[in-house]
Amino acid sequence: MRPALPLLWLLLAWAGVGGVVLAGGLPRWSWWALLATLLLIGLVDLLRVRRLPSPRVQRHMPESLALDVRRAVQLSLQAEQPMRLEVFDLVPGAWHSEGLPRRLRLRAGFATTLEYHVQPPQRGAFRFEGVQLRLQSPWRLWTQRRSVPPALEVRVFPNFVPLTRFALFSAEQASRMVGAHLKRRRGEGTDFHQMREYRIGDSLRQIDWKATSRARRLVSREYQDEKNQQMLLMLDTGRRMMASDGGLSHFDQVLNAALVLSYLALRQGDGVGLHAIGGEPRWVAPKRGMGTIDDLLRASHDLQPQPVATDYLAAATRLSVLQRRRALVMLVTNVRDEDIEDLLAAVKLLQRRHLVCVASLREQVLDQALQQPVLEPTDAAHAGAAAMYLEQRAQAHDALRSHGVMVLDVTADALPGALVERYLSVKRDGLL
Secondary structure, eight states: OOEEEEHHHHHHEEEEEEEHHOOOOOOHHHHHHHHHHHHHHHHHHHHHHTSSSEEEOOOOOOOOSTTTEEEEEEEEEEEESSSSEEEEOOOOTOEEEEEEEEEEEBBBOEEEEEEEEEEEEEEEEEOOOOOOEEEEEETEEEEEEEEEEEOEEEESSOOOOOHHTTTSHHHHHHHTTTTOOOOSSSSSEEEEEEEEEOOTTOOOGGGGGGHHHHSOOOOOOOOOOOSSSSSEEEOOOOOGOOOOOOOOOOOHHHHHHHHHHHHHHHTTTTEEEEESSSSSSSSEEOSSTTTTHHHHHHHTTTOOSSSOOOOHHHHHHHHHHHOSOOEEEEEOOOOOOOGGHHHHHHHHHHTTEEEEEEEEEEOHHHHHHHHHHOOHHEEEEHHHHHHHHHHHHHHHHHHHHHHTTTEEEEEEGHHHHHHHHHHHHHHHTTTT
């Protein structure tokens, strides 16, 4: 309970009357009578605000939000008596909010709705503790702060908003939308798709002579990429993924890219799984069907990179036990030259059964360092250090390629297109 500004002004006016009394302009008893009147009015107004029933509050928002995506929240308030108040929703600590606090005037029996926006900066589970109200007394002499329900548990998932756009397009169109450069097929697919009328350019091997005889016109067999294959996303959650570009950590950008790739692979009829390594381990066995996206979201929404070194060999050993069927393993990490021996041993172990692709994230600041003008000796030192680091990194990538490993050296913003392009290339070339 706190005094409001009008009460402070009344007290200041009372003090001014005291000056008039001291100057002999008013009798002394008038000053005490004014004080008694103010105390009585203040006490009555204080009791009235304390007896005011709290308004009923309802919060309207989804319990699942996307990382770094602005979302509207609605609060609906209804009071039994007219009142003036300020409203502030108890948004989780680091979240950015727009449109709060808000001053309202409620009418008895009528619901008043306000809208504000939040933008969650982190994934995981969070809680709205309730709604904070600051009520004004009927005569506006006091304000009272109250916290009222409802509380709400929400979960922030990786950014799944792009997937809603892809649903309106074919898998090939969606692949182009993320920047994948699709190559023409070499030869034909391996799975029979349908019979169709012969087209100019079809090979003689495609002609089905029995169907042609029955239909009395040339009929071709059409093939497609093999379905029901498996892809496994092996995501590093160690210290290498704690770097950030564009306000998001590399790991958050990796999760967004993994969702895009998973969605397109599931659209192709393949199974997709997840294996998180480095920090907290997570395992989702490869499954088919679009419902797998929900499984991947639930398994990864609270994953965070940890300041620990990733043991690639231990992760590969565990994966060899968990995943017996041959799969395309997409290992997303940040390759450093000091890790190459452990990483090579892990990749060789995986190659006994699986097809392995290593996506190595490159920090944009390294490329920017080489593009900066050299004006001072320190500028030359920074540029030289960045060039040496990139050269050592390139040597580590070459060591992987020399053992038959597919390597992608990409920045985080180019990762979705690079992963999709390589996945489709593997499918079209029949490597899996």
